[in-house]
Amino acid sequence: MVLTTLGAGLIASPAVAAGSDPGAPTVTAPRSNPAPGFAGDGRSTPCATDPDTEPGWIGLGDVNLYATTASPAGTPLRTTFQLWDTAYGGKRTDIGPAAPHPAGEARTELPGGALADGGHYAWRVRTADATRTSPYTAWCYFRVDRTPPTAGITSTDFPASGSGGIPAKTAGQEGTFTLAGTDTGSGIACARWGTGALSVGWSCADAEHDSRVVRLTDGSVDIAVTPGTWGTNTLHLQTMDEAGNVSQPYVHTYYAPQPQNPKVAYGDIDGDGTADVLVPDDGGSLRKPGAAPSSPANGRRLAAPGQPADGWTGIRYTHRGSLGYQNVDDLLAQQPGSGVLLNYRNNGRGLFTEQAPVSVRKPAHCQDPAGQPLDCTAVGFGDDWTGITALAAVGSPSGDAPRDNALERTSVAWVENGRLWLAGPGSTGQLDQVATLLSGDGAPWADYDLLTPGRAQGTDIPTLWARSRTTGEIRAFSLGDATAFAAPAAAPVLGTAHGARVGSDGDLTGDGVPDVWTTSADGRFAVLPGRGTATPYPSVTGFGAAR
Numbered sequence: 001m002v003l004t005t006l007g008a009g010l011i012a013s014p015a016v017a018a019g020s021d022p023g024a025p026t027v028t029a030p031r032s033n034p035a036p037g038f039a040g041d042g043r044s045t046p047c048a049t050d051p052d053t054e055p056g057w058i059g060l061g062d063v064n065l066y067a068t069t070a071s072p073a074g075t076p077l078r079t080t081f082q083l084w085d086t087a088y089g090g091k092r093t094d095i096g097p098a099a100p101h102p103a104g105e106a107r108t109e110l111p112g113g114a115l116a117d118g119g120h121y122a123w124r125v126r127t128a129d130a131t132r133t134s135p136y137t138a139w140c141y142f143r144v145d146r147t148p149p150t151a152g153i154t155s156t157d158f159p160a161s162g163s164g165g166i167p168a169k170t171a172g173q174e175g176t177f178t179l180a181g182t183d184t185g186s187g188i189a190c191a192r193w194g195t196g197a198l199s200v201g202w203s204c205a206d207a208e209h210d211s212r213v214v215r216l217t218d219g220s221v222d223i224a225v226t227p228g229t230w231g232t233n234t235l236h237l238q239t240m241d242e243a244g245n246v247s248q249p250y251v252h253t254y255y256a257p258q259p260q261n262p263k264v265a266y267g268d269i270d271g272d273g274t275a276d277v278l279v280p281d282d283g284g285s286l287r288k289p290g291a292a293p294s295s296p297a298n299g300r301r302l303a304a305p306g307q308p309a310d311g312w313t314g315i316r317y318t319h320r321g322s323l324g325y326q327n328v329d330d331l332l333a334q335q336p337g338s339g340v341l342l343n344y345r346n347n348g349r350g351l352f353t354e355q356a357p358v359s360v361r362k363p364a365h366c367q368d369p370a371g372q373p374l375d376c377t378a379v380g381f382g383d384d385w386t387g388i389t390a391l392a393a394v395g396s397p398s399g400d401a402p403r404d405n406a407l408e409r410t411s412v413a414w415v416e417n418g419r420l421w422l423a424g425p426g427s428t429g430q431l432d433q434v435a436t437l438l439s440g441d442g443a444p445w446a447d448y449d450l451l452t453p454g455r456a457q458g459t460d461i462p463t464l465w466a467r468s469r470t471t472g473e474i475r476a477f478s479l480g481d482a483t484a485f486a487a488p489a490a491a492p493v494l495g496t497a498h499g500a501r502v503g504s505d506g507d508l509t510g511d512g513v514p515d516v517w518t519t520s521a522d523g524r525f526a527v528l529p530g531r532g533t534a535t536p537y538p539s540v541t542g543f544g545a546a547r
Contacts, residue, residue, distance in 0.1 A: 284311020
């Protein structure tokens with residue numbers, strides 16, 4: 001694009017001005033893309049005509065200028081955009097298009113390199129036919145910031161690796177991190193942080209639904225992060241200025257020491273050593289019951305598998321342990337009927353959708369409890385997860401007790417075509433490639449939900465509860481007894497539970513005995529307290545009234 005600098009006057013133009021001539025060409029709706037604005041609150045104005053109201057900012061990149069032209073005479077037009085450097089004595093420059101064009105949208109490109117960093121500018125536009133020229137539009141004012149902001153993270157609780165600082169806290173303890181940024185032009189608008197690499201395409205407006213997008217006060221803000229695993233951890237940060245420029249990603253690498261006596265338990269999502277429940281809220285996000293609506297969602301609605309309109313409400317999900325190596329639960333989830341099972345990794349403080357989930361591969365081989373190979377097709381075992389009707393992360397079949405202050409990786413049970421299957425952990429975030437058929441040749445499990453109370457039969461071995469969808473009856477099975485699963489209807493009934501969703505995550509009442517929880521169709525949450533004994537290991541004999 002050729003830019004022509006004007007000297008004492010403008011480029012030569014037809015001598016006859018349009019005035020009130022109804023046959024004269026017109027130009028309206030001057031606008032630009034990007035529109036000058038303020039990234040912090042999302043305001044933008046295609047043409048800001050008042051220079052005294054702090055015109056918006058434009059950042060790096062080229063700018064496209066537009067206007068709508070009309071020619072009552074139907075003749076070709078020549079449209080001229082004029083750029084004014086509004087500094088004292090600033091020059092005015094005419095910019096094409098120089099060639100005649102039909103009436104309609106006129107556009108020209110303003111190269112970003114032609115705009116000075118920190119500059120204040122205005123532009124206007126007029127059009128002409130062979131004999132008449134339209135008036136100029138009003139001036140459109142804007143400011144320019146072409147220097148990205150900076151970003152940085154500091155913490156006395158978890159100093160940066162290599163800085164010489166000594167961590168004041170350990171894995172599983174909440175630490176304070178100070179996010180900071182500077183900008184010499186338009187000013188810092190907001191920042192985005194995460195425990196994994198940051199994706200592109202974010203904005204300050206995301207703060208409405210993403211707790212990782214935060215505002216900085218006087219250039220900094222403190223956030224709380226709990227490293228879920230001991231060893232090396234990372235925190236990532238980008239800042240954005242009011243012009244929409246983003247900083248280079250900043251990575252704070254730090255070491256979280258292993259706690260001396262960590263509180264670890266299956267069913268725990270936030271590192272406090274106690275079991276947690278997750279249910280969909282009214283908006284379809286996944287939360288702990290009773291959590292404040294303003295608190296970050298444990299599972300954001302738009303991150304649910306398949307992104308259904310009702311979020312997590314109709315999703316099949318489970319949490320009890322991790323397929324990775326951490327002492328807080330991950331979240332396994334499947335949209336019913338989908339062939340995909342997703343593993344949502346815990347960020348260490350109970351938030352599962354801070355990074356993209358990983359697809360869990362279906363085991364490729366089948367065996368019986370004695371380890372003898374089975375023909376997968378002959379026993380109704382599909383190539384993907386489409387045919388499953390119940391899903392449960394069960395913890396470790398060898399026992400719930402931690403070993404060396406760490407939990408064993410979880411195994412996963414599911415019902416597929418009426419048969420009950422179990423697979424242990426494989427590579428990080430995945431299942432083993434061999435699945436064990438627990439229920440034998442028959443298919444008596446089609447009507448059952450799977451509940452995971454943990455230890456509930458007087459031993460360290462976790463229990464699997466099966467709930468009949470027809471009657472609500474709950475029966476107990478030990479994962480240490482492979483012979484018990486052939487006839488689920490033959491096991492004694494502990495009690496009944498009904499609801500839109502029924503589950504168990506261990507002890508919720510503080511008496512050491514596992515409980516059952518339910519949600520009603522209108523979202524009400526209730527607990528059926530377990531009856532029995534808590535020592536030496538919990539043993540459940542029934543349930544009390546819902547409360």
